[in-house]
Amino acid sequence: MSLTSHQRLAYQSDGAVIRRGFVSAHLVARAVELIDEWYRRSMNPAELVSYTQRTFAPELGSHPDLLALFTDSGAAELAGNLLGAYAPVRTVQVQIRVPEAQLAQPQPIKDMHVDGVACPHLDPTELRTFSLLVGVLLSEVSDPAQGALRYVPGGHLTMADWFSREWRQGVTQQTPPHVAANEGVPLLGAPGDLLLMHHLVPHAVGPNHGTSPRIMAYFRVSHVDHAGRRLDALRDPWLDYPALIPPARRARQDRP
Template sequence: MALTAAEKHAFMRDGLLVRRGAVAADQIARARDLVGGWYRESMNPALISSYTQRTFAPELGSHPDLLALFADSPAAELAQDLLGNLRPVSTLQLQIRIPDGQLEQDQPDKAMHVDGVACPHLDPEELRTFSLLVGVVLSDITDPQAGALRYQPGGHLAMAKWFRTQWSLGITEQVPPDIDAHAGTPFLGRPGDLLLMHHLVPHAVGRNLGPEPRIMAYFRVEHPDHASRRLQALQDPWLDYQGLPQAA
């Protein structure tokens, strides 16, 4: 299950890699049952903006069957391959893109951004960064117009340069104009697919024009030293990646 040298080099180039069908079907089924039950019975439509900015189903954030998508799947080993070491993962983020027209108020889009930097719900002086975003697909994502995550391959290198040369703490722009101008590449997949994406890869999420909710489970993974060097990690994309050849 470990990453090959070719996969590591591809990750360094693109800022992400995908393992198809990596998470076991029984784990996906348990997770889907939990999230589906919450969606049908407990979701408060009035909180749609909060859910979108933070997490859906916050009360499920530490549920063992959801944490197992990371801890008891290849995700943990692959993340360690990249980072060399990582802090324990004790919570997750659930993101659902709801089909247009199923709520009285529209679900907010997520503009092109890097997580934890100049977020609309944070003080511009506050950083909530991490090292690696791990995503597990919980629903079919085969239509790029159905709420797919849109990312910019190689954008982690451009963002690191911007953070080094033009950005400073307190700036409210989330990405530079040339990055913001690109719609991004849709991430498509099926339940059980695994996404590992560098924290600095810019990404966005738009409307779901399909018939079904799009559901992803995300884990924000940190190198143990990340919290003490957040600014440096924005400027040096490989600082936290002790498992990669360039960091060796």
């Protein structure tokens, strides 16, 4: 299983590709059943901030029925198609945007950011970066106001330039002002839709004004060499993507 040449070009330019209906219905149903049971029986409203910053359903982080969304759906093969060799994926992040009408206090929003860089709940000198974000929609999202993920197409190139020229480790600013002000493109779709997004693409999420929880499962995939070159990967969007190095740059590298 692989991306088409058109999808690879789209990933190079936009930093994101969406495959509609990619994850089979039976894999989605098993995952939704698990998360729905946790949501109804085990979610602690007092932990809403912690869940939002890290993961909902932390007890299910390594459950095989959730990991199967990546390992058994074909998503793992697509990740390899983009990155080549990558480190084992052993955990899932579950992100739920709870309907505002069901909350005693608002759920924290997430401004435009790049994961693992200058997170408000982390030491600003700490980097928890990776290479590729794989997301699986587990609920219908037909309106941006339903807590849709919003991302900036092409933002991976903008952010790499900013990390190279202006940003320094320890800075608490998450994105340059013109990116922070960008509303982004909402990810709308149906259960089973798959998102492949470059780690450097800035994204945000706001309140869910709908009537049902918005549920997504995320997998953070790292090139096998990423951990030893996190700073370099922030400044070079293709360092972890050897198969996607632009032809002009590859030609320069191949010159004797």
